[in-house]
Amino acid sequence: MLKVDGKNDIPSNCNIGDYKCQAKDVCEKVTGVSCIHQDYDCAFGTKGSWYPTGTPGGSRFNFAYAYDFYNGNYGNICGSPDYFDKYGLAKNYTYAGLGSWKRQ
Numbered sequence: 001m002l003k004v005d006g007k008n009d010i011p012s013n014c015n016i017g018d019y020k021c022q023a024k025d026v027c028e029k030v031t032g033v034s035c036i037h038q039d040y041d042c043a044f045g046t047k048g049s050w051y052p053t054g055t056p057g058g059s060r061f062n063f064a065y066a067y068d069f070y071n072g073n074y075g076n077i078c079g080s081p082d083y084f085d086k087y088g089l090a091k092n093y094t095y096a097g098l099g100s101w102k103r104q
Contacts, residue, residue, distance in 0.1 A: 002026055003102040005075075006090030010101075019103045023065035023076075024050045026101045030063075030087050038062065042078035042096050043070035055083065059096055068103055069093070075100035 001009035002022055010029045014021035027035035031052040041049040042059050047066035051057040061079030068076055077089060077099030084091045084098055091098040 002104065004030060004089070005077075005092055005100045006084075006088055012104075016104050019065035020048065022103060023063045023101070027052055027063040030089065035063070041066060043067060043074060043076075049078070063101065065103065068100065070097060073097075076103075077101060 002012050004010055004026055007030060010026055012022055012025040014025055024035055027050040033052045033054060035050040035052050037050055038057050039046060039048055040058060041047045041064040049062035049064040051062040055061045059078060061083040064076040064078060073094050074097035075093040078096045081091060089099045
């Protein structure tokens with residue numbers, strides 16, 4: 001089960017340590033649509049993330065997998081606050097890295 005701030009635990013069949021797979025699971029189960037991989041992530045710019053179809057990708061809304069937190073309080077769910085509201089995600093952290101899911 002994967003922990004996502006603001007949501008119930010999310011079941012996953014991904015292996016422990018397969019963060020890329022886990023991030024895709026979180027993205028798809030939170031949004032209810034297929035998610036697309038991109039090389040971009042909000043913290044580093046090049047470590048990859050998943051974003052749901054129907055959203056623009058980039059930094060607008062994505063689920064990163066290379067980190068849990070960057071600089072202590074920048075979460076791995078990045079995007080505009082309106083997407084957090086739309087999908088019922090908690091906005092507990094700073095800047096665009098407002099949300100978090102816990103990697104296993």
